[in-house]
Amino acid sequence: MSRLCRSILLASTLLVPLAQPGRAADDPSYSRQEDVIYGRKHGTALTLDVFTPEEDTNGLGLVMVVSGGWFSAHEAIPLPLIEPLVGRGYTVFAVVHGSQPKFTIPEILQDMHRAVRFIRHHAEDYGIDPNRIGIYGGSAGGHLSLMQGVAGDEGDPDAKVPVDRESSRVQAVACLYPPTDFLNYGQPGENALGRGILEGFKAPFDFHELDPQQNKFVTITEEERVLEIGRDISPVNHVGPDDPPTLIVHGDADKLVPIQQAEVIVEKLQEAGVEARLVVKEGAAHGWPDVPKDVETFADWFDEHLRQSDDEGPGELTSASKADQPPRKVVVGTAIFGPYGDDPGLDERLEALGGLIDEMARRAEEKYPGEGLDLAILPETVVTSGRGPAHERAIPLDGPVRETFADLARTHRTYIIAPMDLAEEGPQGTTYANAAALFDRRGEVAGIYRKAHPVAVLGTDELEGGITPGDEYPVFDCDFGRLGIQICWDIQFDDGWEALAEQGAEVVAWPSASPATAQPASRAARNRYYVVSSTWREDATVFEPTGLVAAQVEGSEGVLVHQIDLSYAILGWSAPLRNGRAFTEEYGDRVGYHYEPREDLGLFWSNDPQTPIGEMVRALGLEEHDAQVERNRRLQDAARGGPVARP
Known part of the structure; x- marks a missing residue:
């Protein structure tokens, strides 16, 4: 059997546990619109299916990435991973991307950007909030979900096609056993770009580019360029403080995607100040029989991070203090x-x-x-x-x-x-x-x-x-x-x-x-x-x-x-602060600051990845400047019976 055939067969088997039959397609609890074209490339139509609750919709949309081994097909759309979320009121968009072996991961990522832009552009048509879109998937679908979370972009405001002006960013991510760092796969320095553990998946890593002189695609063979692309398609290299809340469920006995892959990105997200959680399935390998039950955990996660509270305005998402x-x-x-x-x-x-x-x-x-x-x-x-x-x-x-x-x-x-x-x-x-x-x-x-x-x-x-x-x-x-x-x-x-x-x-x-x-x-x-x-x-x-x-x-x-x-705190003068010396004496070089006595004001920051500056401020019994001003405003208004009257 050729390597290509083995790659397709292995990718297909990864989708099998997720594609078990669900309720009948005419189940009255939801409607299904099939083969909606969200884009085209190289003569191929890119499609998605839309699952809409018949009642009790919550006005929120979720992207379900149909992908295993970066192989994607309409017949592999996994109803058991969709129906629990539709049952919770979500409109689910099952996205089928351009599949390996024809398309590589960088090309597949472009499909995912296009799908999210398309969904956001047509949000009103589907009755969802364009500012509250989540994404989820498993294995390669988890990898693509994470990439959308950490590397979505704002769109091109000058694009001729209106869809391409839309943002491809998402507001919450949940995924199962995702690859996150192809150049440190399981251990530092382990290259998995169709090699090593992922040797059976060469096609999605067969990076190529258009040669304008020959007018055909040619394989990129220069190792440094291959490694550069490998870094670029690894979610861990795109983590930033504005990334969405992220949940990962992973088995600690997974040999195809080591749990180290989940651990490193969760740690990096948390260091960036992003809410991230890892749920470890003890003894589980790459997939387990009751995976659909974990979709209920996904639903809880999306409920927590996408649903709008009574105190929030449209499209507002809460975040922690700097x-x-x-x-x-x-x-x-x-x-x-x-x-x-x-x-x-x-x-x-x-x-x-x-x-x-x-x-x-x-x-x-x-x-x-x-x-x-x-x-x-x-x-x-x-x-x-x-x-x-x-x-x-x-x-x-x-x-x-x-x-x-x-x-x-x-x-x-x-x-x-x-x-x-x-x-x-x-x-x-x-x-x-x-x-x-x-x-x-x-x-x-x-x-x-x-x-x-x-x-x-x-x-x-x-x-x-x-x-x-x-x-x-x-x-x-x-x-x-x-x-x-x-x-x-x-x-x-x-x-x-x-x-x-x-x-x-x-x-x-x-x-x-x-x-x-x-x-x-x-x-x-x-x-x-x-x-x-x-x-x-x-x-x-x-x-x-x-x-x-x-x-x-x-x-x-x-x-x-x-x-x-x-991530900083602004502090005004107070006797316990002692112009910043209180921090130096307590924390040494774990803290940095610029305090100006002539202004009675300073900026303070932490150099300790494990201890935010706000925690240090509270430990010293101090108060941030803006909070102090607001507290005094409330006290003054209460003492005078209201704000100062203006002429």
Whole structure:
């Protein structure tokens, strides 16, 4: 028997325990809409079945990933894993993805993104909340569920097809015995990319790419590239603090997917401050006869994390206080880099900017060994020439700009904010924006912010030579936290800064021509997020959520690299605090802080992955500043009989 046949046979057997007959298809308790096409690729229709409760629906949708060994088929849709959830009021979408051996895991992941986007786009048609979608599956289906949880994205707002503008993120995950780290499979360094334990599953790891010269797909054989893809398809490498609550059920006698795979990702999720739980089935191997009973546990999990309480508004999800989350360290790089004299041309500009990012990465490794650079921020419009009207300055993102920054992002495994005057084609012709493109660690464009408040300088009513103002304030979900962007003159207007705060931004990048410090400090303090400026001159600065300066570089040119922590506590003066010494005496180097006696204010963070800073604050009998202010407000209002009357 060929290896390919063995792979298909083994994958098929993994689906058998999950595909036992359920109630009849015409069971009056639910309706089933079969073969709904959610996408097409290479002449293949991608389909899902929709299971809808006939009564007592809760308005919530669940994606059931039909996959075993990354083999997927309509006839393998497992009714025993669907009916208990439909019975609890959930609308279940059984997604059949492009199957191995024809498609590999990276291609299958794209199918899952498309399926979630399709479901969200048609949420109203199916009577579900687009902001509360869960996902679940077993084995390979568990792997794909986890990848959707940790690596879903916000969609492309400029996509021509409306479905592709939708987010592919999910709000809760539950899965059975999932692979999570193919390069450390069962033990550190164990490669399972169709090798070792997974030697019988070569087809889904037979990574290939289109060769434009031969106009055909060719196998990727370069080992480093194979390993890079292996890292990218491993959920453990995408964990971030904004990941959804995650439940894993796994047998401790599983030899196909060792329980170590569940343990490592649950630990990493918990370290990131994400609610994650591992239920261990003692003595169980890869699958067990009463797996459907565990679906009731899934239902409880989804009830807990997707159902809306009376106190919540539509689409709101609760989260822990920043101080009660484990440390979340982020290394940011920024720079002073002035406007060009004689324009050297695009190639030289890109080379110079690449040198800046290389230097940020070098300093990050030197200053924070093993951490690496997380975010590199460049100053306003430095990618493009500063001369002439907008139609002469602006250039497309595609081409050398995208190629350069994508390569830098992949090389340094960092996010990059690349500001430029951007030319874009649309229904109204070519428009020009003062924009900042965000590249993720894979070199993909994660999103674009277009400056909402371009300036008309003294003596003209033209906005920056013909720039069109942006009309939205996106927040980008990065693996380290939630990122917003404002550009230069945006500093003068409240709306963008407030909108980012309302959406939960934790860091706001401010590429700017201006080196201003008073206003960005105020924005940081008022909205309780970090602000990082990257400017043409004088200084580039990291502002803490207190408004205090955490780090700064000054001069005509320079690079700044600084580590921040998104899990922090703000404390005002109190006698027991003793300007922070109370923490040092009790916790030593397990705690860090920046306390400014002249302001009676400081930012405190934990360096101990096992002890959140909030726990340390309470242990010392202290009180966070904002909680103290609110407590005093209530006491004052009670004492005077209500708030202060305003004229």
